[in-house]
Amino acid sequence: MKHQPQKIECSPIQLELSQKFHSCSKEMRHMYSIIEKVAVTEFPVLVRGESGSGKELVAQAIHHYSQRKNEVFIAINCAALNANILESELFGHVKGAFTGAIREHKGVFERAAGGTLFLDEIAEIPLELQAKLLRILETGEFTPMGGEKSIKSDVRIITATHRALREEARLGHFRQDLLYRLRVIPIFIPPLRERKQDIPLIAEAILKEQQDSVKTSPRLTQQAINVLTNYDWPGNVRELKNTLLYALTMANGQSHIDVTDLPDEISHTQYHSDYITSLKQSPQRGKLKKDTVQKMLFKYQYDFTLTAQALGISRTTLWRYRKLFNLS
Ligand SMILES: Nc1ncnc2c1ncn2[C@@H]1O[C@H](COP(=O)(O)OP(=O)(O)OP(=O)(O)O)[C@@H](O)[C@H]1O
Structure with missing residues (x-):
């Protein structure tokens, strides 16, 4: 059966977004209009949605329609790295900053200069790193691990989480001041269900x-x-x-x-x-069609009781089908 997208009134960008997200539903159209408006600004965006709902796709779309589109887009999953590695990955380190830091390493705040930095699972970032992140948002500067000189940061920050950040802040797991800095523009992706x-x-x-x-x-x-x-x-x-x-x-x-x-x-x-x-x-x-019976037999590895149950027929009827279709 062919599914035709419904005809709707929307801007060319919103139309492109509906093709990218394969959806013209009301809930998603609301999201496209926010993406279109926020893309041309530099305001921090906080994307909220369940795992697998398309938060990174939203971040990429914002970058794509922004003035930074020809610059780099870097995504980091804050939940995937331990505190030390995450700090070095975000802010970089100078040679000798810690045991094993045998050479200087540039963090994503430096590597993404001119472009967009997408910090996924932001709620998982440890409190001490939250303070460093807040400094960047307030002063536009950061200092690599072990370094003395501040570096100017020119990145657009988009963050995402599957958690309710307000609740995390209420519980003391997330800094309230950082929360307000990050969610200047909140975007919610409705779950697929x-x-x-x-x-x-x-x-x-x-x-x-x-x-x-x-x-x-x-x-x-x-x-x-x-x-x-x-x-x-x-x-x-x-x-x-x-x-x-x-x-x-x-x-x-x-x-x-x-x-x-x-x-x-x-x-x-x-x-x-x-x-x-x-x-x-x-x-x-x-x-039942031969194909259906055959596939179910295969799926249940020729266990006739399970296959009959799954097809909603008795074992005797299954036996008749096997005979009829010549399925041994
Ligand atoms: N509307 C959509 N149409 C087609 N593919 C989609 C859509 N939304 C998400 N996807 C695909 O689903 C997968 C998960 O999307 P994405 O990584 O953006 O989700 P996420 O919310 O960032 O997940 P997580 O929180 O687990 O990192 C990707 O392969 C993405 O391309």
């Missing part, structure tokens, strides 16, 4: 992206789309992407991706159980 209408378009776009590497471009069946739309996606678009890569592999060059190609935890959703119930209630409507 709150914009389920976006799922078919995003899924189609992800499959298209893979076209070259898998040399086929299978379409999702309506049933597979219904299952994807019914699932809540705690890992957001990243989880959807991984699910589709799994499904592409399972579909193994076929022209369609069906429910049976999806991972169990996704396919065993309410929709699937509704589908099974409808099969049970109306057996003639629920005539």
Whole structure:
């Protein structure tokens, strides 16, 4: 089934953003208008959204539409590095700053000069580094580890977190003064489960992206789309992407991706159980196709009890299907 984006009134930049994020939903359109307005300013932006919801894509989009677009964009995940390494990565160090600092190292605040610095998972930054970050925001200067001279910083800072930073500040985990400096322009990305209408378009776009590497471009069946739309996606678009890569592999060059190609935890959703119930209630409507029975047998490694359960039929009926389709 082809999903056409709805026609909406928006600026050329917002239209481009809707193509980048594969969404024209109301929630996302609001976000595009903020991105467009904030891109031309130098104000610090704080992006909030669950893991995998597209925070880095938002930061890249802001950079892309800013006057810094021809300069560097550097992304750092503050949760991935321990305090010492993070400090050196952010602010750099001079030779001999600590044991093992055998040569000078430039931090991202220096390397990103003229461009944009995206600090992901900012809530995870230790309190002592928060003080250094605050200094940059207040004075536009920083000092590398072990150094004496201040360096002028010319970076645009975009930060992101999946946490409620106000709550972190209330609990004393995050400096209140830094919070206000960073969230001059807050941007919220709604989780995928709150914009389920976006799922078919995003899924189609992800499959298209893979076209070259898998040399086929299978379409999702309506049933597979219904299952994807019914699932809540705690890992957001990243989880959807991984699910589709799994499904592409399972579909193994076929022209369609069906429910049976999806991972169990996704396919065993309410929709699937509704589908099974409808099969049970109306057996003639629920005539199974050879392909479906074959895939389920393969999926459950020829465990007939599990396969029959998953298909919502008895073991005897499964046996009849195997005979009918010649599936040994
Ligand atoms: N609207 C979208 N359309 C297509 N792909 C998307 C969309 N949003 C996110 N993605 C893809 O999903 C993956 C996760 O996105 P991204 O890294 O921007 O999320 P994040 O919120 O920064 O995640 P984390 O907080 O875990 O770092 C990336 O591969 C990205 O390209």
